[in-house]
Amino acid sequence: MSKAARVSGGWIDEHHEGVRYGLAGVVLVDEQSDFQRITVVDSERYGRGLLLDGCWMTAERQERHYHEALVHPALCSAKAIERILVIGGGDGGTARECLRHRGVRHLDMVEIDGLVVELSKKHLASLGGGCWDDPRFLLTVGDGIAWAANCADASYDVVIVDGSDPAGPAEGLFNRRFFEHCRRILRPGGVFATQSESPEAFRQVHLDTVRLLQDVFGHADPLYGWVPMYPSGWWSWTFAAADGPRYQSPLPERAAAVAAGCQIWSPRWQTGAFEAIPAFIERELSA
Numbered sequence: 001m002s003k004a005a006r007v008s009g010g011w012i013d014e015h016h017e018g019v020r021y022g023l024a025g026v027v028l029v030d031e032q033s034d035f036q037r038i039t040v041v042d043s044e045r046y047g048r049g050l051l052l053d054g055c056w057m058t059a060e061r062q063e064r065h066y067h068e069a070l071v072h073p074a075l076c077s078a079k080a081i082e083r084i085l086v087i088g089g090g091d092g093g094t095a096r097e098c099l100r101h102r103g104v105r106h107l108d109m110v111e112i113d114g115l116v117v118e119l120s121k122k123h124l125a126s127l128g129g130g131c132w133d134d135p136r137f138l139l140t141v142g143d144g145i146a147w148a149a150n151c152a153d154a155s156y157d158v159v160i161v162d163g164s165d166p167a168g169p170a171e172g173l174f175n176r177r178f179f180e181h182c183r184r185i186l187r188p189g190g191v192f193a194t195q196s197e198s199p200e201a202f203r204q205v206h207l208d209t210v211r212l213l214q215d216v217f218g219h220a221d222p223l224y225g226w227v228p229m230y231p232s233g234w235w236s237w238t239f240a241a242a243d244g245p246r247y248q249s250p251l252p253e254r255a256a257a258v259a260a261g262c263q264i265w266s267p268r269w270q271t272g273a274f275e276a277i278p279a280f281i282e283r284e285l286s287a
């Protein structure tokens with residue numbers, strides 16, 4: 001069921017389990033698509049932002065925390081990076097970061113909600129940057145879960161899932177069958193990456209996601225960072241590969257080509273972010 005953003009007294013808030021996460025600002029657009037409620041705001045501190053079903057997705061001056069962390073550990077470590085699949089990611093931020101890698105020849109982005117793309121292009125143009133017109137980029141508006149299920153084996157070098165929380169259209173992006181297809185469609189030496197929720201505000205989903213990926217791929221590790229407007233501000237991304245934890249070792253040449261243009265990600269940051277596993281999560285994962 002669609003949830004609206006909570007707006008009152010000049011604040012736009014996401015409410016999550018008795019805590020609210022808000023920005024001061026104004027609502028620019030509030031529309032119901034076939035899938036969800038889409039809200040675009042203009043905030044004082046972080047510029048324009050996007051909420052889906054009342055949950056923060058991104059904002060112009062905060063998005064790099066999220067997109068750089070999701071993309072570069074995978075794109076810097078997969079054996080090859082010619083063919084990339086992004087599932088979700090309708091604001092364009094993930095595709096933009098992928099396309100900074102010159103080795104990418106083709107990127108399929110499969111986003112279920114065409115209205116998210118349309119509104120992001122119009123109101124959050126800096127998110128996608130030049131991705132929409134990049135000749136390597138192909139957008140399909142459709143179901144990413146069905147796309148993965150219908151793809152031939154070994155179709156992609158990297159598969160990235162940039163969905164929202166596991167409710168509504170994103171629910172199926174967190175289950176075993178979907179992850180098994182993601183593994184199947186990766187080429188040898190391929191890397192899978194997904195946002196894996198907050199170790200604090202979504203602790204159980206986080207743990208279940210990491211465990212499932214470890215089981216399906218054989219190797220999977222969470223990386224921890226911050227997205228201040230998300231519940232608890234403490235976020236995670238999980239990387240998986242069938243042939244070993246290659247995602248922990250960025251290839252120096254690829255890393256050097258993108259690091260200078262990053263705000264958060266660097267090989268050094270990434271090493272610390274994998275190591276920053278909270279003790280309670282490490283205990284639970286090794287139990």
Ligand code: SPD
Nearest residue numbers: 056057058093163164165
């Ligand atoms: N709770 C928010 C999870 C959002 C993950 N996706 C964000 C989309 C940014 N491209």
